[in-house]
Amino acid sequence: MTEGVIFDVKRYAIHDGPGIRTTVFFKGCPLNCQWCHNPESINPEPEQSLDYRDPFRLNPFSKDNSNLIGEEVSVEAVMEEILKDMIYYEESEGGVTFSGGEPLAQIDFLESLLERCQEEEIHTALDTSGLAPEESIDRIIDLVDLFLFDLKLVNEDSHKKYTGTGNKTILENFQLLRERNPEIELRFPLIPGITDTKENVQGIKKLIRKRSGLSRISILPFHDVEKKYSNLGRDFDLAGVEPPKEKDIRDISDEFEKMGIKVEVGG
Amino acid sequence: MNDKVASCSDLKEEFRGRQAKIAPVNSRIAKLRDQTVRKEPEITPERAVLVTEFYRDNDLTDVSSPVTRALALKHIMENKELSLQPGELIIGDRGPEPKLVPTFPEICTHSPEDLEVLDTREKNPYRVDSETKDIYDKEIIPFWKGKTMRERVFETTSDEWQAAYNAGVFTEFMEQRSPGHTVLGDKIYRKGFLDIIDDIEESKTNLSPDDPNYQAKTEELKGMKIAAEALISYSERYADKLEQEVLTEKDEKRKRELKRMAEICRRVPARPPRTFWEALQYYWLVHVGVITETNPWDAFNPGRLDQHLYPFYKKGLKDGSLTEQRAKELLQAFWIKFHNQPAPPKVGVTSQESNTYSDFAKINVGGVTKDGEDAVNDLTYLILDVVESMRLIQPNFMVQVSKKNPDRYLKRALEVVESGFGQPAIFNAESIIKQLLRQGKSIEDARRGGCSGCVETGAFGRESYILTGYFNMPKVLELTLHNGIDPAKGGRIGISTKDFSSFSSFDEFFEAYEKQLNHFLDIKIEANKKIQKLYAEHLPSPFLSLLIDDCIDNATDYNAGGARYDTSYIQGVGLGTMADALTSIKFNVFDRDNFSLPELVDALDDDFQDREEMLSRINDYTPKYGNDLDYADDLMERTFEAFFEGVDGRPNGRGGTHRVNMLPTTVHIYFGEKCGALPDGRRAGRPLSEGISPVQGADNRGPTAVFKSVGKLDHAKTGGTLLNQKLTPDLLSGDKEKTKLAQLIRAFFRMGSHHVQFNVIGADLLRKAQENPEEYQNLIVRVAGYSDYFVNLTEGLQDELIARTEQRSF
């Protein structure tokens, strides 16, 4: 029986795709972005936090350790939680979003979950950094209804500097996806001084122009999550960075909009 | 200090921002609104004096009670002062001026101490001047001593009842307010009072002298006719006054207005209304009649306003006699009239169970027509605009949402919710209909029904549905744990079931609870019957009986079972607390052996002093209702079923039936004060859960989980349930958010649920929530791509959220 490590399930997620959704957060990510809003998602193993965790979040009667972030769970345990909100998915044409961390990093687990969702006729979205072997994408592409694809930095060096890895595979996978033509929504984290530079925005625009036909682009403005890091005993490299100004957000979203792409802020 | 100033101005900013979107009202309405909002409620002795005069100066020994009551009303309506405010478009007030509140000494005579408390209390005071106090001392109190309904009610109840009442097991609605709790149907829009008098005459000719109640019925009809004439004279007096005003008024425009108002008062209520304005004025006169005859709880209420007024609205627009703007102004003026009449001053337990100026007149819009079609029309939207522009606590306002109603309507209602003052409450039309059908109403009557008060379901214009008192389920649990002894006082008030040390299974324990529950329900229901008889005998309401079918045809008073349908409600309180308390017992004592029942009871008696480990087990590691966990939700259902079985279908004292509904108003605070510590970890004296909402702070998995849990309750078996939810503004700030919230509500209603009400919270409150997290446990906020409970967020994230909320464009 396939198991995987997840660290949270959020119900009434209303900014992770269409309708009312349940978002399942996978633990473990091949990137290590300095601004990551879910630092607990990076390490693939369960870990201790100073934060109180709801012990009944997934398995009501399993254990008493409320400080452990991340839990190894079965596909059926996750499905049980997903199926609870079926009536809301139906009413809103919503569904489930797999996010993280990087869901593709647990490809067997992800594939089983996607298959089960297909059986139950639940709309699926996959929020991905795009960093995964091509075979992984191949295995799930027909099971995913909507890709939420994160594009951060176009310049390979900057990408390496701020996320810990290069972006070659990511861009190749983006291209691959565009060729196979599933529905894609682009997600662009707006990090002051890092991703909001002219060159980067131009670079992203170029990427999209070459591959038109995206359903929309979501701009995700930076916010301070230092406390999350300190709870895990880690430093937050971007401590003290101010959230982007309203006007800057508007300017950038205007630029994308001018290309005829639907833009949304927040996510 | 600086912080406080800052948060105050933020609040203003935020509200200014929200209000900027709202169309401003014209200067006439602004003035009237300002007047009613600023004026502090004050007691007027006017009605007390008139009613005392009437009873004192007339020999009533051979006069029947319906005729006596009707003549008393006539005396008041023919002698009370007629208030007329500059610029007013709709006339009639309960007191001599707006916000002057009369009293009802024949029902409850306020003592000098009561008046003192009302005058000086911190929350919801009513000013009482020395002249009023004097009149009370000299005229009112001496005359009514020993004759009031309040005294009769308490005299008629048993010792057992009194012990339970004093221990806070239940409350009694009729001890200082008369039965009412009803809503007007469509009758007055078809019939004038002269037509109604014709109906009375016809009913009289149909009476057979062989009828054993021939005498009583004849007297009742006589009383009804006098009551009808009383309102006609009141209106005629207004017409005279307005005509006088016309003569002295300088302003030409106002002169024309006053002339028109005089004509309207000559027309209605005697004859049926022809125009929008006449219809509104007619209803308002009737309203004043009902709330002057007695002090019925939930005042009175026009019910399905958009349905009743739509024909007049359409006709007026078509023939050019009305514009949309004028209709709006008239409705705004109408809204102000409700706000001018604060609830009659409540004292004692009654003021604790309903601690508010609101008199619960609840206007309904939307839903379906009597043929089951979508009832939303242009006027529905106009009324929503009016509600948004008025921002008044009275009248109460709700939208009925049916599957057949368009999404645009629900979203418009959510926009009004977003403006942040808790209105409208959102109700499920299909659930209302289902409840009424289960209770045996016809399908048409069910579709023409709705909800009044807080959430109470009724067949408008055709049903007497009377709330009889709140029932404290957790207190019964506490008594079960103490084998019938009240730990607060040490005396026995319940029955002896079983000592807590000898329960061997949860089912056995629950059985003991059910026995105890039924014991107290029996006491309550027996007393209800007696109290209802007292009202039928001593305080009939011939005026109200004119308005509710089929009192005239049956020649029987509203208070004596004359209405087509007759229901007595007992309102269950503390469902969430019960669910968690029972879950805690089942989980920790019987399933897990975490501690024994004696250990638990011991801890309860010590208010959990030095029981940190036990408290942590209960608070952090025991399932809770409201999280979509069947373990706890099942016990919520079981609690409800036990209460339902104990009440539903049992006869009342008027040939009707007892039913349940689940709402608290403010009694969960008072009931909480009456309970010691409870097995859900709640400390002694703390509030109980409210309505059917989960325990404050126990539900932490988002709105879909709460709605699923709450949806497991069988709402169709109730006559209304109440669910509160708090939201931050950004959860419905954009179109997308509103759409999703609307879908959430639609799904919730698909489960058969009855009602939900939202509080929308701003940055200032988030700050307060951060300072006092225990008070804001279920405040929901959007975090980053998902929504979560504010108190569950780390401090840094909270700070960030506070900042973000101020930048509302995000």
Ligand code: SF4
């Ligand atoms: S890709 Fe996403 S989850 Fe992974 S480190 Fe970057 S921001 Fe965090």
